[in-house]
Amino acid sequence: MIGEAESIKEAVIQVAKLMVVSAKTAPKARGVDNIVTLILDKKEELEALASKMEELAPRYGDFFRRDAGNVRNSDAVVLIGCKIVEFGLEKPGKWKVDRDLVNSLVNLGIALGSAVKTASIHNVDNRIMFSAGVAAQELGLLNADVVYAIPLSARGKNIYFDRR
Numbered sequence: 001m002i003g004e005a006e007s008i009k010e011a012v013i014q015v016a017k018l019m020v021v022s023a024k025t026a027p028k029a030r031g032v033d034n035i036v037t038l039i040l041d042k043k044e045e046l047e048a049l050a051s052k053m054e055e056l057a058p059r060y061g062d063f064f065r066r067d068a069g070n071v072r073n074s075d076a077v078v079l080i081g082c083k084i085v086e087f088g089l090e091k092p093g094k095w096k097v098d099r100d101l102v103n104s105l106v107n108l109g110i111a112l113g114s115a116v117k118t119a120s121i122h123n124v125d126n127r128i129m130f131s132a133g134v135a136a137q138e139l140g141l142l143n144a145d146v147v148y149a150i151p152l153s154a155r156g157k158n159i160y161f162d163r164r
Helices: 004-025 043-060 063-072 099-121 130-138
Strands: 035-040 076-082 146-153
Touching: 004 035, 004 076, 004 099, 004 146, 035 043, 035 099, 043 063, 043 076, 043 130, 063 130, 063 146, 076 099, 076 130, 099 146, 130 146
Parallel strands: none
Antiparallel strands: 035 076, 076 146
């Protein structure tokens, strides 16, 4: 027999893996793949991330502490980041911004959207968190220039909805 808690945990991990596929296969500017991912699924990994977020709260804001509680209570966290890479475009001319930076970050945004769409399709609650991404970078968990985190939960009530 497989109990409810074990079924839910296994299903959330499977959805996390599907989210990685969604992020990896999301459309990218000029076809340049600068997206990197990692799944945290063990309680000690989630605790380390949450603890780092609490440590960073005095520097970045109380929302880091609030979000740490959500991470701690999650079933898994998907980290999605991007490397700022060259796209082989001429440097700023008419554009007043760095095209490599813009394209790298747009790729990240599309990958994040694709990943959370996948979680939503499979009824797994999620929230994109800047705070947990910063903590993941501080911990050196992902080789990326910008990281966001997507904690995942499957409960009778969405723990990210009212942040309790």
